Amino acid sequence: MTTEVKRKLNVEVNGISIECASNARVLEAINEAGFDVPTLCYDERTGAQGTCRMCLVEVEADGNTQQVAACTAFASNGMQVATHPDHIVDYRKTILELLLSETSSPTTCPKCISFKTCELHEAAEEYNAKWDAFPSLVVREKPEDANPFIQRDYDYCISCFRCTNICNDWEQAGAITVHGRGQENSIASFFNNDLLQSSCTFCGQCINTCPTGALTDKKIVGKTRAGDLKRTKTICPYCGVGCGIHLLSENGQLKGTEPDFDAPSRGSLCVKGQFASWEFV
CATH class of the missing domain: 3.10.20.740 (Ubiquitin-like (UB roll))
Incomplete structure (x- = not known):
């Protein structure tokens, strides 16, 4: 050998x-x-x-x-x-300001307000990128979607396609795809762009990979404040698989969960682990 x-x-x-x-x-x-x-x-x-x-x-x-x-x-x-190097830093700042011009104001980002500063706005702060450095483009439309789990605020979408990649290549669900080209593109699901009618399993991976406020947990967004949210590392109590999660609490009250990407489960959760496991604690 x-x-x-x-x-x-x-x-x-x-x-x-x-x-x-x-x-x-x-x-x-x-x-x-x-x-x-x-x-x-x-x-x-x-x-x-x-x-x-x-x-x-x-x-x-x-x-x-x-x-x-x-x-x-x-x-x-x-x-x-x-x-x-200075020219690379300037380049990144320009890219960030172009991306910011495609989105709604950072002051109303649902992920930054309710969970933590999103990756886009964290980078914008690091590079001192301004939202109004370039003329604002028409933001992407929010779809009407009655599903109870995933909030889709596509006015914060930057077309990074992390959500479609994780859905199709990692989870193998094939529930969402890219529709259109260029600035006219959007993230859509089949059957009237309604996730409840699609093959979506509501695993929440699109939420967890999204670097902006375009996708968030509908059950708790707007009900928490990022600065008051506490994360506690634990194991999902729903079944015997033992997926890693972080319990989200605010002022001593359980609010929701996030996956633990350092656990052997590598962030993967089922719909119960992502959106209901904290209700069994």
């Missing part, structure tokens, strides 16, 4: 030397070195997408300097990576 030995690569990130696997992406090397870059379209469960371009970094390899998307580009031996 033989054991495969993977060759290690020597990579330098912002002057810090680290070792990474021969098949590692640049983003993995950046994280291994202890740095972060925004990744609005990336979910490690579905892999690299390279659509938002927020993770663009400058790399030098084999005597050539170029800008690459960290989530898609592979690391190479001797590569030097710069995550925050």
Whole structure:
């Protein structure tokens, strides 16, 4: 019996030397070195997408300097990576301001108000991006959907497609898809854009991967304040599978749940675990 030995690569990130696997992406090397870059379209469960371009970094390899998307580009031996040179920081700020111009005001973001600062607005704060830097575009319409679990505020959608990727590629549900092209695109479900009529299992993964306030837990959104919300790590009590969850509480009262992505279940929950497990505590 033989054991495969993977060759290690020597990579330098912002002057810090680290070792990474021969098949590692640049983003993995950046994280291994202890740095972060925004990744609005990336979910490690579905892999690299390279659509938002927020993770663009400058790399030098084999005597050539170029800008690459960290989530898609592979690391190479001797590569030097710069995550925050001034021109890249300016580039990210511009991208963020363009994205913000497609959405409603950050001051009314349902995820930021009720749960925690969403990834889009967290990045906007980090890069001092302004919502009104560019003329506002017509925001995407909110569908009329009577389902009791998932609130769909698509006026905050930035077309990152994390929700469709996680639904189709990870959960294998195929309940939502991209409809239209360019600025006219939207996220839609089959059968009159009504999730109750679709193949949706209401696992909530679209909510949990969404980097904006476009998708939230309808059962508790607007009923909690992000600053008062407390998260307690535990196990879903509904059945014997043992999926990891965080109980959400406010002022000593249980309000809802979120998946624990560090648990062996890797964030996956059924409809009962996502939207009702806290009712069995």
